[in-house]
Every structure is written in structure tokens, then in C-alpha cells.
Amino acid sequence: MTTLTVSQARSAGPAGQQFPAVGGVPLAEFVGAGLRVPVVLGGTTRYVNLDYAASAPALRAVADRVAELLPLYSSVHRGAGYASAVCTGAYEWARDEIASFAGAGDGDVVVITRNTTDALNLLATAAAGPVVHLDIEHHANLLPWQVRQGRVVMARATLGETIDAIEAELAGRPAALLAVTGASNVTGECLPVAELARIAHRHGARIAVDGAQLVPHRRIDMAAAGVDYLAFSGHKLYAPFGAGALVGRRDWLDAAPPYLAGGGAVHQVRLAGTDWAGSPARHEAGTPNVVGAVALAAACRHVASLPARAVAAHEGALLRRLSDGLDQIGGVRTLRLWPDEADRIGVVSFTVDGWPTPLVAQYLSAEHGIGVRDGRFCAHPLLARLSPAGTAVRASLGLGSRADDVDRLAAALAALAGHGPAWTYAGAEQGYVPLPDPRALPDWLTAAAGPVSPCASGSGQAPPSPPTG
Numbered sequence: 001m002t003t004l005t006v007s008q009a010r011s012a013g014p015a016g017q018q019f020p021a022v023g024g025v026p027l028a029e030f031v032g033a034g035l036r037v038p039v040v041l042g043g044t045t046r047y048v049n050l051d052y053a054a055s056a057p058a059l060r061a062v063a064d065r066v067a068e069l070l071p072l073y074s075s076v077h078r079g080a081g082y083a084s085a086v087c088t089g090a091y092e093w094a095r096d097e098i099a100s101f102a103g104a105g106d107g108d109v110v111v112i113t114r115n116t117t118d119a120l121n122l123l124a125t126a127a128a129g130p131v132v133h134l135d136i137e138h139h140a141n142l143l144p145w146q147v148r149q150g151r152v153v154m155a156r157a158t159l160g161e162t163i164d165a166i167e168a169e170l171a172g173r174p175a176a177l178l179a180v181t182g183a184s185n186v187t188g189e190c191l192p193v194a195e196l197a198r199i200a201h202r203h204g205a206r207i208a209v210d211g212a213q214l215v216p217h218r219r220i221d222m223a224a225a226g227v228d229y230l231a232f233s234g235h236k237l238y239a240p241f242g243a244g245a246l247v248g249r250r251d252w253l254d255a256a257p258p259y260l261a262g263g264g265a266v267h268q269v270r271l272a273g274t275d276w277a278g279s280p281a282r283h284e285a286g287t288p289n290v291v292g293a294v295a296l297a298a299a300c301r302h303v304a305s306l307p308a309r310a311v312a313a314h315e316g317a318l319l320r321r322l323s324d325g326l327d328q329i330g331g332v333r334t335l336r337l338w339p340d341e342a343d344r345i346g347v348v349s350f351t352v353d354g355w356p357t358p359l360v361a362q363y364l365s366a367e368h369g370i371g372v373r374d375g376r377f378c379a380h381p382l383l384a385r386l387s388p389a390g391t392a393v394r395a396s397l398g399l400g401s402r403a404d405d406v407d408r409l410a411a412a413l414a415a416l417a418g419h420g421p422a423w424t425y426a427g428a429e430q431g432y433v434p435l436p437d438p439r440a441l442p443d444w445l446t447a448a449a450g451p452v453s454p455c456a457s458g459s460g461q462a463p464p465s466p467p468t469g
């Protein structure tokens, strides 16, 4: 991974942009930075978000663009009013921005979807023949193929052997598509998409990359890498929930049945039959998510404006700090597929000997205000391979992460490994929960959602303070 000195990192930004000490502080401004959350031991603490791989916080630049659009809210692709023209223009601007972010080739099409899952399910309706995929995939890049009798290649002990196994499968029996993740959502390990594209093409297959975890961390240039299809989600790329994209070659998408049947996807409807539009309209029936698309595009634009070397240096420094910190705690085991491979995004899954993973995650949140994810991460086959208990805890980093986040996690885990939690926890249907749980949700939510956890005492602890910016 590229590393930069502090002075290189500072000078790496475009004119006027200063980049701080590598790994030390966030690389961008986020909505909700400085959030304080209640802890069971009393009072509040700065929230440590180590759950970027699930959903990342929204960039300030994205929120500003959305705020600019909302007063102009109106119909899209219909309506003669000025605000309608703005919304239509904004939606198509978003498409262009997404294409440029992905390095789409000439003639590639951008279908705006709800998320990566939606994008890959759409592609599954269009793939013109058998599909090959790995067993280590997130369910979004596994189940759409499994329901169509996809062929599974088991990941091997090394990345090199895994690539050879993929090539052997493609050489042995023709396939139309190789579907691979760009980066694992469990181990953070990256796959060499350009090399896999060459292999797929050599054997007459196309390649689809699940970019959900890759694109928030690495620049991708589809045309240069030979990637035929790329799927990703806005909510992992520092935009709010609701929009994702499938970018890729037009012919399969134009030949596929419309993903949704309805208004906007047609040229002409007669009761006897319909002339369907080509892509992307063909697959975007109904009123589209203009705000989501604009948010996703604004995120693409902002992330692309950050120097790739500064982003890699920031994340690389934090990942090393995290890995070193975890390595020093007795009983903490990290999950890796290919321990010899260095190319990883800032995602680390681990277990703590003697402590069930849901309890570890609850402890980190309840006593230390640290947000992580635990479970099987929608990658059941991979967790079954890598973790004896079949579950793990995942800490994941992003542009808003800082050294102090990593240090707080390491200190909290060292305390757990050393003397156990300070609070009591009970097994409940959803996993472990603090007992009692004096934390409360914000007032406006409490009535609808109930307490933070089902075993809350309802002792009336003050709700979280509002974000401080």
C-alpha cells in the first residue's frame, strides 16, 4: 500500500485543500462528527464509529448538496415547471457523475438502483448465461447467482491459488460472467480485479465487481481495469441511505426484461403489447429517488476529489495501528483468508477468547460508546470457514476515522480481556443486552421504538446530546 510522509500528505491535496497528519484526524468533514452517546456507567462519551463497512456517515458536502436541492423539489422526467426541469437535470447530472466516478467506458450505462443488492439482482436478470462466483462473497453477490444455479469456486489457502482455481473453472466449462467482490466485507482483503478481468475475458466471460466495500476506499477505473459491471451503494460511500448503482455494458441490460414494469420504462403502451425503452430507463420504472441519486453523485464527486494517495495513507496508517493494537491483546484473534496478502481496506473482523461476539459488541457500545458490528455479516459461508463459533466482531474504518478511535477500541478490548466487563449483561432474543440499560433513545423516538435494549430499566437517563458538528 502507498504510504506518505506527513509533509507529502499535506501537499497532496488540490489547491486550497490541506490534508492533516496521516491517520491522525478525519480526512473530510462529516455530519454528526462529535456525536456524544450515553454509556451505562453514566454520562456521555464521544461516539467512536467503527462501523463504516455497514453504513458510513454522510459527508458535509453531500448534506449541503441535498439541502440545495430540497427547495427545488418537484417532479422528475415530467412536468414543465422550472423546478421539474431542475430535478430532471439533477437526476441526469447524478448519472453522469456516477459514470465518471466509476471510470465507465464509452457506451456503458448507469442504472440507478436502491443499493448494491438491488444492482446485482438486476444484473442477475440480465446475465446471458452461466455465472461463476466465489464462496466468500457477501450474500448480495452470492444469492442472486445461487438462485440461478451459479457455479461456486471455493477460495483457496492463498490468493494465487484462488485465482488459479477461478481460471480453471472458467477454462473447464464456459461461463458468461464471473462475479467477484472487490474487497471482502469480513477480512477487508482486496481481490485483483484487473487481473481477474483479463482471466475472465481470456475465457470468454465478462466480469462483475461487487464494489460495495471497494469504492469507498480505492479508486476504480472500469475502462482501464476491464471491468464490465460494477455495483455499489451510496450509504457505504458517505451518502445517506437509498441509492446505489449498476454501471456496465449496455447490450445485456437492453436485452433483459424490464426489472420493474411501469411508467417511465416504456416508449409506447398498447393494450396488446408494449414497446419498452432501452437502458437505463428500461430498468428504472416509477418515480426515481432523485434526492438519493444526487446524494450518491455528490459523494462520488467529493471522494474522487480527495487524493487517492492521501486516502490510502490515512487508512493504511489507521489499519496498521488497529492491527498492531489487536495483536497485542491476548485472546484476540483476527480473521484472515490470505494472511500473506497485504492489500486490505480498513476492515478487521476478530473474536475474543472466552467472550461471545454479541456480548463483546454490546460491551463496547454500552460501556465505551464504540459502535462495531457483530454476527455473520451477511457472509454465512465465509464466517463458517473462518470462525469456530461462526460469528465475529467487525471494526471498520473510513475517511472520518482517527487514531483515537482505534486506541479507544484497543483499550476497551484490553480491559475486557483483562478483567471482563464492568456491567452485567443478559442473554436475550436479540443477543446480549446490558442489564439494566439506563440509556435512553432521543425523546422523539422513545415512544415509538421503546428503550435502547429490551432489558432497559427505564430509569430516565438523559437522551444523547445533539451532534456538536
Ligand code: PLP
Binding pocket: 053, 054, 115, 116, 117, 118, 138, 140, 141, 181, 183, 184, 185, 210, 212, 213, 233, 235, 244, 378
Ligand atoms: N457487497 C458487500 C461486499 C457488502 O459489504 C454489502 C453490504 O454490507 C453488500 C454487498 C450489500 O450492500 P447493500 O446492503 O447496500 O445492498
